Amino acid sequence: MNIQSPTPMSVAFGLGTEPLSITPNISTEHFEQEREHVFAHSWLNLGREDQIPRPGDYFVRELDILRTSVIVVRGQDGVVRAFHNMCKHRGNKLVGPGREKGSVKGFACSFHGWTYNTKGELVIVPDEDQFFDFDKCANGMTPLATEVWEGLIFVNAAPRESLSDWLGEIQGQFDGYFSKGNHVASYEAKVRANWKVVLDAFVEAYHAPFLHGKNYPDALTGANNPLCHLPVVKLFPRHRMMSIESNPNPTLTRTEEILLKYVDGVFSAMVKPLDNDSLPPGVNPERIDNWAFDAYTIFPNFYLAPMRVFHFVTYHFWPISSNETLWQTDHYVIPPSNAGERIALEFSKSFARDVQREDLITLENTQRMLESGVMSHMHLSDQEVCVRHGYKVIEQAITEGVK
Numbered sequence: 001m002n003i004q005s006p007t008p009m010s011v012a013f014g015l016g017t018e019p020l021s022i023t024p025n026i027s028t029e030h031f032e033q034e035r036e037h038v039f040a041h042s043w044l045n046l047g048r049e050d051q052i053p054r055p056g057d058y059f060v061r062e063l064d065i066l067r068t069s070v071i072v073v074r075g076q077d078g079v080v081r082a083f084h085n086m087c088k089h090r091g092n093k094l095v096g097p098g099r100e101k102g103s104v105k106g107f108a109c110s111f112h113g114w115t116y117n118t119k120g121e122l123v124i125v126p127d128e129d130q131f132f133d134f135d136k137c138a139n140g141m142t143p144l145a146t147e148v149w150e151g152l153i154f155v156n157a158a159p160r161e162s163l164s165d166w167l168g169e170i171q172g173q174f175d176g177y178f179s180k181g182n183h184v185a186s187y188e189a190k191v192r193a194n195w196k197v198v199l200d201a202f203v204e205a206y207h208a209p210f211l212h213g214k215n216y217p218d219a220l221t222g223a224n225n226p227l228c229h230l231p232v233v234k235l236f237p238r239h240r241m242m243s244i245e246s247n248p249n250p251t252l253t254r255t256e257e258i259l260l261k262y263v264d265g266v267f268s269a270m271v272k273p274l275d276n277d278s279l280p281p282g283v284n285p286e287r288i289d290n291w292a293f294d295a296y297t298i299f300p301n302f303y304l305a306p307m308r309v310f311h312f313v314t315y316h317f318w319p320i321s322s323n324e325t326l327w328q329t330d331h332y333v334i335p336p337s338n339a340g341e342r343i344a345l346e347f348s349k350s351f352a353r354d355v356q357r358e359d360l361i362t363l364e365n366t367q368r369m370l371e372s373g374v375m376s377h378m379h380l381s382d383q384e385v386c387v388r389h390g391y392k393v394i395e396q397a398i399t400e401g402v403k
């Protein structure tokens with residue numbers, strides 16, 4: 001072994017050092033266990049409150065992993081709620097394709113006209129007298145538990161604890177950081193790979209000098225840290241985070257040089273001065289000087305990445321089947337205040353998209369070869385301790401669930 005820290009993180013965190021089985025990434029049985037014991041009881045982020053600012057605003061999410069479709073709506077009373085997208089008469093989907101977002105006074109079923117208000121209450125049943133012992137109040141839309149943290153909307157189909165307990169050490173660390181900024185970009189891709197194979201590509205920096213070697217040659221890997229070792233890793237009972245260091249003297253393209261000279265907010269602006277005092281405790285928690293960004297994984301499938309110059313990125317890794325995942329990313333920035341910042345923002349968006357495409361490029365090939373049966377285990381370095389932690393937490397959830 002060539003571990004540079006005196007005590008390997010994998011040992012210090014009690015995660016062991018043995019190779020990990022690849023079965024969780026290829027087994028349909030394991031996928032069903034994750035569905036039943038992990039996702040069915042997890043707080044899942046579906047978006048941000050400002051997507052539905054006015055009473056009656058709603059959006060719909062198809063959640064394959066819960067085998068349901070969910071409507072998230074701000075009621076006429078201003079409260080954000082989530083419901084299964086189902087009419088309680090004979091089960092029709094209330095909001096169909098082509099109406100995934102909008103603003104309504106209520107939801108009317110296209111089959112027989114049952115209508116619900118934005119609080120999910122059943123208010124109109126045509127020819128109601130023809131039903132038997134029927135109680136409208138008992139037939140509202142079926143809710144999911146819904147809570148908001150940092151402006152982020154979480155739902156849980158079968159909660160065992162509050163969102164606050166679920167977030168644990170993480171809540172209270174961000175002072176509204178993730179409520180700030182405007183949404184400026186979304187990208188998504190359906191990837192033929194297990195959701196953990198996709199997520200794992202974002203929770204280690206070992207790949208940075210290789211996979212991103214051309215697009216992002218040395219922004220994260222200067223002479224002081226050529227293999228992008230992680231300066232900070234924090235593992236919580238379910239969640240995890242790592243801080244990534246920047247190279248204080250990166251090679252800049254001519255475009256980056258010009259943009260950095262005139263404007264803030266560039267994705268690659270790792271060399272901009274850092275004002276640690278302005279950051280909440282959870283952002284750059286160890287206050288490292290060359291901080292580039294943090295990568296928080298909120299168990300099981302949500303990822304938050306605050307960056308050195310205010311800008312944060314979210315990822316969602318939505319399982320579809322044991323070897324299919326919907327990957328989504330969203331970018332939030334302070335709105336540009338002049339033409340230069342606007343140009344910098346557009347540059348940053350396309351630059352980030354290219355780097356993210358690199359992150360996805362190996363995954364389908366990886367899945368195909370994992371499914372070949374040639375390899376049974378994977379060796380993880382100490383720099384991949386967040387990958388190791390992810391598998392451990394899932395196995396714990398399954399084991400506890402099947403007790």
Ligand code: FES
Pocket residue numbers: 087088089090091092109110111112113114
């Ligand atoms: S299924 Fe919705 S009104 Fe009949």
Ligand SMILES: [Fe+2]
Pocket residue numbers: 201202207208211212359
């Ligand atoms: Fe990457």
